[in-house]
Amino acid sequence: MLIEHLGKSPVVDPTAFVAPNAVVCGDVRIGPGARILFGAQIIAEGGSISIGRECIVMENAVLRSSAAHPLTLGSNCLVGPNAHVVGCTIENEVFLATGCAVFHGAHIGAGSEVRIHGVVHLKTRLASGTTVPIGWVAVGNPAQLFPASEHDAIWKVQEPLNFPLTVYGFERSEASMIKITQRLSQALASHLGDRAA
Numbered sequence: 001m002l003i004e005h006l007g008k009s010p011v012v013d014p015t016a017f018v019a020p021n022a023v024v025c026g027d028v029r030i031g032p033g034a035r036i037l038f039g040a041q042i043i044a045e046g047g048s049i050s051i052g053r054e055c056i057v058m059e060n061a062v063l064r065s066s067a068a069h070p071l072t073l074g075s076n077c078l079v080g081p082n083a084h085v086v087g088c089t090i091e092n093e094v095f096l097a098t099g100c101a102v103f104h105g106a107h108i109g110a111g112s113e114v115r116i117h118g119v120v121h122l123k124t125r126l127a128s129g130t131t132v133p134i135g136w137v138a139v140g141n142p143a144q145l146f147p148a149s150e151h152d153a154i155w156k157v158q159e160p161l162n163f164p165l166t167v168y169g170f171e172r173s174e175a176s177m178i179k180i181t182q183r184l185s186q187a188l189a190s191h192l193g194d195r196a197a
Contacts, residue, residue, distance in 0.1 A: 002196065003026070003196060008027040010028040011029045015032045016030045016032065016034040016035070021039055023041045024042045026046075027047070028050075031051055033053055034051050034053065034057070040060065043064045044065045045064065045187070051073045055078070060081055061081060061084075071085065071089075074090055074091045074094065080100065081099075082099045083098065088104065090102070091107075091109050095113045100115070102120040109126050112127075112129060115134045115135075120132060127142065130143065135147070139158050169183065
């Protein structure tokens with residue numbers, strides 16, 4: 001389903017395929033030969049999403065952008081089932097495996113792999129050709145790689161990246177779930193005017 005959001009409709013190359021139960025919403029460009037499979041959700045909320053040539057977005061993957069964080073997916077990339085990719089830059093020929101997550105402001109260099117349930121955290125920069133092992137976490141610029149069991153080491157790098165400020169606009173000391181959900185509720189009210197494109 002193609003949906004107009006904030007006055008912008010998706011632009012899909014005629015050689016691309018979007019499954020009938022996939023959702024493509026807002027300022028989204030899908031390149032030649034791209035394949036958006038069943039249940040995928042591609043939602044541009046104020047920031048653009050660009051999907052390059054011959055990209056494959058598998059079942060139930062979620063790609064999102066915001067006004068502060070557009071999303072670019074280079075050419076010949078594969079986004080695995082149930083992956084979550086938000087507001088980041090992915091260069092060409094990147095493999096994002098099943099269930100991985102790539103967060104706001106991240107940059108993944110060409111030819112990299114984020115394996116099953118790997119995480120590329122906020123503002124993290126992966127050099128070209130980097131592999132994030134199964135279940136591992138990449139964090140920082142330049143990226144450091146940690147197994148998920150190394151929470152304290154991950155947090156030492158992650159805390160100054162300030163997730164609440166970067167994503168929700170609140171300093172960590174001011175952030176509360178009430179403030180966050182109220183702000184998100186107000187922002188997501190923009191969908192009340194959406195319509196089929």
